[in-house]
Amino acid sequence: MSSSPEPTPLWDLPEPKAEPARKAKPSRAKTASRRGAQNPAPENPVARIVVDIPLTHLDRTFDYRIPEKLHETAVPGCRVRVRFAGQLVDGYLVERADTTEFTGKLAYIDRVTSSEPVLPPALLTLCRSVADRYGGTLSDVLRLAIPSRHAKAEGEPPAEPAPTPEPPETTAWEKYQSGPAFLEAVAERRPANAVWQALPGEDWPRRLAEAAAVAASAGRGVVMVVPDHRDLTRLHDACVSLLGADSVVALIAGLGPAERYRRWLAVLRGAVRVVVGTRAAMFAPVADPGLFVVWDDGDDVHLDQHAPYPHVRDVLMDRAHAAKGSMLVAGFARTAEAQFLVESGWAQPLVAARPELRAAAPRVTPVGEDFDVARDEAAKAARLPSVAFEAARQSLAGGFPVLVQVPRRGYVPGLACGNCRTSAHCRRCAGPLSLPGGLIDGAPRPPACRWCGVPETNFHCAACGSVRLRAVVVGSKRTAEELGRAFSGFPVRTSGATEVLASVPGKPALVVCTPGAEPVAEGGYGAALLLDGWALLGRQDLRAGEETLRRWMAAAALVRPGTEGGRVFVGAEAGLSVVQALVRWDPGWHASLELAERRELGFPPAMRMASIEGTPDAVAGLLDDLALPESGEVLGPVPLGEVDEDGNAERERALVRVARPDGKALAAAVHAAAARRDARKASEPIRIQLDPLELI
Structure with missing residues (x-):
């Protein structure tokens, strides 16, 4: 029987081996560094x-x-x-x-x-x-x-460059003085700048396509910018018919990120020479640019609403100067800025001779309506005088559509007291009242607030206590309803807001639209009725007259020539300079008057101006830090919107103006002041805009 071994005494056990010392782990920072x-x-x-x-x-x-x-x-x-x-x-x-x-x-x-x-x-x-x-x-x-980048579009192989087109036929430009000389300079790659005043009824997309083809045939690139997608479609179709689809690309924001980036890359890589588009196309990177065109430069959509708020016309002018190319400012009307280019000698006017103008222009008749009568809803006949009513009836009987331009959209955009004409406001939120239209149990709907939507069934004027209401301006839908009753048997179509029509057939119809939404009619309109002219002219805006004439001329240019029975009736006093410019079809004359007034008042384009908007403290702080040149002058600040009992407002605006030669110094001073403000991490937002369109 075996016995268990005796345990080894603790003092006889071997000493444990010492473990080797562990190396310290390097820090994460050093590991990442290696x-x-x-x-x-x-x-x-x-x-x-x-x-x-x-x-x-x-x-x-x-x-x-x-x-x-x-x-x-x-x-x-x-x-x-x-x-x-x-x-x-x-x-x-x-x-x-x-x-x-x-x-x-x-x-x-x-x-x-x-x-x-x-x-x-x-x-x-x-x-x-x-x-x-x-x-x-x-x-x-x-x-x-x-x-924005789109990887799939970027990975596609580049397209082959479009072939150089042949020089086009440009005989239609001979109607305009200096027109052939301008195209000759473009063809010979010489810089030339012009302001083109298109004739009424002119096929302006075709003319611009011909100018683009002249530049493309000389091996140079072209950038043409128009206000909206309707103009873009017409211009693009004209360029494609003359140059081919492979030579022209259209850039517009509605394309979607992939297609827009694909087309932009085609321009960057030199696959196409001619670019047409809306505002964003002003930066299109065409190779060897030789011609830059802006159509209707007075349209406010040409001003980008993102910082630093560049204008298409000014950007294309800079590009033309840098590339030693040609610049064409085109339109039916003329802005004060375009007139400044003409009077300074930077650009030459391209205008038709008076015989050509008389043959193409419609007959314009002012039907001066009294201010109070025009706003009276009970006097509807004053909005459409008998002479204009008869001209519209003749146009419809002759088989042509009639264009009716109304300054506002909707049913009845604004209401006022029927006695003292004080604006009607909601008793609950002080918002403006309007008529929504339609019926309730067979009766017209009562007025309602446009802010809170609450109906006002018991109106009393806060100024005089009257219970009567009247329309301040009758909108396009209400006008269409009235005309439909007056011209029974003829269709009535509306164009405006989200229902803008690109074109209408050349058949008898009434086309009611807001300014800027006029559709093109096949064969032209037989007559045009420009209603409520006082509503456009009475706006609190420095450019009210210029903008009114531009909108009137855009509508009147769609009417058939006076020699073929085309008539235009404008609802304003005949003695006004704006009306006279339309009657004579002379926007250059009116632009010269506007520019002279701007010089006298010290407003752009005669001077450079900066608008500074923000809280009172932010505006005051920036003005104190602004180092202006000697010609600098500060106007304001003035409150924006309503003020409290102490006269304080949440936002203010100040205008800073300098002589035009000091324009670069003003821009540099504004930039430096904004930089110091950002470096201090100022939290209050502020908006700085040079040469703003809206000053008043």
Whole structure:
């Protein structure tokens, strides 16, 4: 029987082996540093980056180092991602260099988003010029000029460049004095600038397509910008019929991100020479541009509502000057800005001789209506005098449509006291009252507030106590209803707001529209009735007269010539300069009067002006920090909107104006003041706009 071994005494046990000392783990920061160790690019390892940060005091380039792995893809003009203030932000690589003035350690570019050079040197120079002109930042302008990236469209192979077209037939331009000379300069690649006043009834899309074909046949690019998609469709169709679909591309925001980026890349890569589009097309990067065109430059949609608020006309002028190309400001009417270009000698007027004008223009008859009678709903006959009523009936009997322009849309947009004409307001929220239209149990609906929607069944004027109401301006729908009863048997169509018609057939019908929504009629309208002219002329706006004439002429240009029975009736006093300009069809004369008044009042374009809007403290702070040139003058600030009992308002606006030669100094001063404000991290928002359209 075996016995268990005796236990070994503790003092006889071998000593435990000492464990080797563990090495301390490196910190996460050091590990990440070793993992991210990079070598700089072998050539020009310094990248100058424009970061996409809308802060004025950061409006410059920043130097970064290019890693060796991105040496081939980091090309000038490409999109990159960099770390800025601890965050990854987008940017554009504008230049590669061998050295830097930065004395610290440069950070590396995180990655190249796309190696497509979407910011070529010419576009970069243009964007910098626009930013300097309007006192804005380069990143804001780049956001307007370069569309968002779409990877699939970018990966598609580039299209073959369109062939050079043959010179077109341009005999129709011979009707305009200096017209052939302008096209000759374009064909010979000589810079020429002109302001074209198109004849009424002119096929202006065809004329502009001919000018574009002249430039394209000389091997140069073309950029043409129009106000809306209806004009764009007409112009694009005219260019395609003359140049072919492969030579023309249309750029418009409604295309969607993929298609828009695809077309923009086709322009960038030189596949097409002619670009037509709406406002965003003013930055289209065409190769070797030789002709820039803006149609109807007085339309307010040509002013971008994003900072720094550039205008199409001014941007295209800068491009024409930089590219030594030609500029054409075109339209039926003429703005004070276009007249300034003519009087300064920068541009030549392209106008037709008086015999050509008399043969093309409709017969214009002013039917001056009294201000009070025109607003009286009980005197409906005054809105359509007997002479205009008879002309409309003759046009319908002759087989032609009749255009009726009404300044407002809707049923009855505004109501006033029937006794003292004080505006009618809601007793609950002080909002404006209007008639919604329609019936309730066979009776007309009562007035209702346009703000809160509560009906007002027991109206009493706050000023005189009267219970009577009258229409301030009868809208397009109410006018269509009245005309439908007056011209029974003929269809009535409306165009405006979300129901804009592009064209109507050349058949007897009444077409009621708001200004700017006039559809084109096949063969032209037999007559046009421009109602409630006082509503357009009475607006509190410095450009009220200019804008009214532009809208009237756009409608009257769609009417058949007076030699063929075309008639235009305008509801305004014959003695007004705006009415006389329409009767004589002489917008240049009216533009010269407008420009003379602007010079006397000290408003653009005779002077450069900046509008500063914000809270009272923000406006006051910026004005105190603004270093103006000697010609600088501050107007205001004045309150915007309603004020309290102490006369204080939540927002104010100040106007700063300088002599035109000091325009660059004003832009630089505004930029510097905004930069210091951003550097102080001011929290109150403020809006700065140079040469605003609305001053009053």
